[in-house]
Amino acid sequence: MSVIRVDSGVGRLTFGTMAMDCTIGRGGTCAGADKREGDGCTPLGLWPIRGVLLRPGKAAAFGIRLPWRWIRPGDGWSDDPTDPAYNRPVRLPRGFSAESLIRTDNAYDIIVVLGHNDGPPMPGQGSAIFFHLSEGRPTAGCIAIERDDMLRLLPLLAPGDGMEIVA
Helix, strand or coil: CCEEEEECCCCEEEECCEEEECECECCCEEEHHHCCCCCCCEEEEEEEEEEEEECCCCCCCCCCCCCEEECCCCEEEECCCCCCCCCCEEECCCCCCEEECCCCCCCCCEEEEECCCCCCCCCCCCCCCEEEECCCCCECCCEEECHHHHHHHHHHCCCCCEEEEEC
16 A cells, blocks of 8 residues: 655645645644534545546546546535435435535546545535645645646556545
8 A cells, every 4th residue: 555645734745756735624634533524624644545536528547547437417525414425426416515526617627535534424524525636725625736746646546545644
């Protein structure tokens, strides 16, 4: 297993000999167990990489070794603690709150899904903690890097790899 290391205190992400700037949540960091829905906090800890979601026409699957799939119209991610599908992919529209994976910005052109609060999800303890593309501002709790950096890093990742977020 290889680990992407995120030093949230200095905004640096490293993987092997690669190092790059990264952005974290607007609420800073918090212990994984203290993460709450909507707090803007990036959870500290070691999170498995589950897979990759790619936006057609905005990203290519060339060289990706992780499990991946295309984002389709109507794809969303439940962020409603009352939803039985909380912190899971869902189809939109939905009778519960959910984030659309098709955004007007480019942040979700490439989404690396992290295994935070997913085994099983605990309502209210954080959803949609992703590793995605930077839009030049703090995230809602995710980790983000520039597109060129993601394109260099993504083909190096393999099943079983993880992301460790430290203070």
